[in-house]
Amino acid sequence: MGKNITRKIIEKHLVSGEMVPGREVGLRIDQTLTQDATGTMAWLQYEAIGIGRVRTDLSVSYVDHNTLQMGFRNPDDHRFLRTVAAKSGAVFSPAGTGICHQLHLENFAKPGATLIGSDSHTPTAGGIGSMAMGAGGLSVALAMAGEPYFIPMPQVVKVELTGELTGWAQGKDVILELLRRLTVKGGVGKVFEYAGPGVASLSVPDRATITNMGAELGATTSIFPSDETTRLFLAKMGREGDWMELIADADAEYDDVITIDLTALEPLVAQPHMPDQVCKVKELAGKKIDQVAIGSCTNSSYSDLKNTAQILSGKMTPPETDLLISPGSKQVMKMLAREGLIEPLLDAGARLLECSCGPCIGMGGSPISAGVSVRTFNRNFEGRSGTQDGQVYLASAQTAARLALDGEFTDPATWGPAPERVSLPEDVPSIRDLFVFPPEDGSSVEVLRGPNIVALEDFDKLPGTIEAKVLLKVEDNITTDHILPAGAQITALRSNIPAISEYIFSRVDEGFVGRMKEHGKGVILGGENYGQGSSREHAALGPRHLGVKAVIVKSLARIHRANLVNFGILPLLLANPEDYDRMELGTDLTIPASEITPGGTVNLVTGDGATVPVTNDLTKKELEIIQAGGLLNAVREGKS
Ligand code: SF4
Incomplete structure (x- = not known):
């Protein structure tokens, strides 16, 4: 029997259990990532294990969530994370460098590697063929200590893509279509593995958007093959050496098959307050929009924001529609600046925010009371925007940018020609020097704790009575x-x-x-x-x-x-x-x-x-x- 990609990676990393769907398997973990909101506790737990240096190939500690300081607690957390990473042999990514998943995709993720992160959208790295899963902080701490990660062996669903995206349809519309069909409960215990002739037409940012939002299906993870598109992406990131081909065998077996015709897709939108409340954009025509927010780990790539700049260039958003843009990384920001694409964004009335999660977790940029906010993000749960009665709609960056100009939902048939699909420039700037790499020997590094950082206490054993x-x-x-x-x-x-x-x-x-x-x-x-x-x-x-x-x-x-x-x-x-x-x-x-x-x-x-x-x-x-x-x-x- 031929093997699918998921089975190939699990087999290579299996340390215990049988590869029978539903049975527990223990996996060796190659990489971990943490972010500051959940990672501070994960690192305290790691310290409590008392293992010294991390035992993974790579662990990265990102700061991207709580970056708007309102007192000493968040900056104290950031300093703790920087020093504990240096001592423990992990890479540190300072506040403002970018959002963990975008940064990990650009700089560290590898095809065929296992990755767990203390954040549910870790599957973003599945866009280049990593087996990347969201996990609890303690599981990540244990993986850093070299312990296996245990999951029920997932079922593998083949998502067969045919045709090619046309017009205004984007990678976001592929995953919204899947959410429309399967709902937010449709992926529990499953890996969604993308295959078929349509895969080759999708860029890495499109693929990463799709695997990112596979988390909304409740899936274990989602994964794309690692092909020529992946090799070119990694080469432009200066990481061609990290590439390996990873494709399913021709006779690979799957537990289920779903087919999506990319050519038939048109711009979609998830309505409040669930990512699976999906309809066509045109069905909402006439509804007023108070805010548009473009960014987050789902849609903040260079291609998303270059398209946004092209759509907005020479035009202005109406005064009653706020436009917020948060690039996913400083690499994206540098490319926009170099190509003169910041100016059209500013001239269109956009507020340019720092490279962080920002409005996605209500960290600045909350909509007005009962306001309609169109966001390129992955979640629209009630109250998540920071405005309890905010009405959040989820769409692609291109759809959101176009709607920002109209100030209301309109029929895509009236939008005119779609912007060209963007590929990365030949000379992508590196931001590698912005990461803090750990010293060879961290033993002399002092872990700095402000008054808000309290080491985990020792818990006593359960008494007999x-x-x-x-x-x-x-x-x-x-x-x-x-x-x-x-x-x-x-x-x-x-x-x-x-x-x-x-x-x-x-x-x-x-x-x-x-x-x-x-x-x-x-x-x-x-x-x-x-x-x-x-x-x-x-x-x-x-x-x-x-x-x-x-x-x-x-x-x-x-x-x-x-x-x-x-x-x-x-x-x-x-x-x-x-x-x-x-x-x-x-x-x-x-x-x-x-x-x-x-x-x-x-x-x-x-x-x-x-x-x-x-x-x-x-x-x-x-x-x-x-x-x-x-x-x-x-x-x-x-x-x-
Ligand atoms: Fe989570 Fe939003 Fe940050 Fe993504 S951008 S990691 S969904 S808070």
């Missing part, structure tokens, strides 16, 4: 937002577990933190679907810091359950859900922790002598991790 009170009783459907609210004030404390722990359950029960401090340890009693929502690790780290030993619930959300295991908190399931009513705030409990076996049942004993049977769905490995006091301890003890 836990004597603790129920110090919080909550209802069904508790989200990670209930456990730890979001918001700039709290987010700035992500590198400071003691400080951020003060906010645990603060909007549910103001007395919880005080009770935990008084007793030093405790148990949380919850209902169904406890811990649903985001993957934030702090929703487990904070309770662990406060001394939570176990959560006893009717059912648990999957990712939060994994985080509880990683940080050494016992996730126990009530064998009889009605026992929830037999325990109250303050109930004394004895938990025979040493008697717990994978999937087994044990009896808790309450203060008045009643027994409450609890079970679990832990594997042997997970139970060992909890007994060791969490994954960091287990790795240090060689148990994981």
Whole structure:
């Protein structure tokens, strides 16, 4: 049987498991990337493992998210990241150099390599044939320490591209079409592997836009072949030596096949508030537009912004339509400047922002109240723009630039000829000197921590018997937002577990933190679907810091359950859900922790002598991790 690209890369990096869809496989990781919003904790976790120099071929620490300083906390994080990278042997990319995914594509990603990043859009590097996946901060820290990355073996979906893009249709419209067909849940457990005669007609920036937004399908990752187009791109980046051909065998097998005729595509747009709410641009004709934002890791390449400048040249946006442009990297910015393309952008009324994530995470450039914002980004969730009732639409850079001139949605049939497809110039300027490469020997480097950077504490092992009170009783459907609210004030404390722990359950029960401090340890009693929502690790780290030993619930959300295991908190399931009513705030409990076996049942004993049977769905490995006091301890003890 011939092999597809995904199978070829996984086979080459397999350290454990069988390549059967759904079974766990452990992969050797060649490269990692972190960004400042999630990376500061990832690096604190890496320090806590105590491994010294990174054991990957390459690890890069980018600063691109929190770049608009509003106090000392963010710059303190950046200085910590610079110094810990130097000490540990990682490359550092300072604030303003660009967005991690655009920079990684231009400077470091390699065909055939495995890459994990503490950011969900890491699959951007799949545009040049990397197997690139978004992961939690602890997984990235462990990969930097040389540990494998574990995933369920994905199904591989072949996306057969036929024809060629014509007119105003762009790579963005390919992925919007896929989102329209499959929805944001359509890619779970799958890799989307692009193939067919249409691939050759797509540029690397188009391919990277498509793999970037594969994350919105919920996919494990997306990947393009590494072909002649890839070789030329890498050659222009001064990295031809990083190229290797990577194509599927002619008789490769796939779990599913989807066909997209590129020729039939026309400009599409995702409507509020989900990337899969896709319609044709012309269907919205007449709707007023208050803001257009061009940039983000999805569409901020040289070709996107050169086309934008060509579309806007000699024209002006209407005064009631704001236009924001944030280039993806200083390399893009330099090429625009050199070719005189900044001036037409400025003359058209654009605000030129720095090379960073910026408005994509509401960091400057929020739309007006209830404002319609057309963005070239990848996500349009409610409130993400920084304006709670903002109406965000997602489109290609070319569509967004054209709509900025009209100040309203219009029919592409009225737009006139599309701008020419852009290829990179012969002499692409290098920005390699802007990266801070680590010294050969980092032992004399001092890691600098401001008051907001607090090293991870050592967590103790699980005791054989836990004597603790129920110090919080909550209802069904508790989200990670209930456990730890979001918001700039709290987010700035992500590198400071003691400080951020003060906010645990603060909007549910103001007395919880005080009770935990008084007793030093405790148990949380919850209902169904406890811990649903985001993957934030702090929703487990904070309770662990406060001394939570176990959560006893009717059912648990999957990712939060994994985080509880990683940080050494016992996730126990009530064998009889009605026992929830037999325990109250303050109930004394004895938990025979040493008697717990994978999937087994044990009896808790309450203060008045009643027994409450609890079970679990832990594997042997997970139970060992909890007994060791969490994954960091287990790795240090060689148990994981
Ligand atoms: Fe995330 Fe937006 Fe930054 Fe991309 S540009 S890494 S989606 S915040």
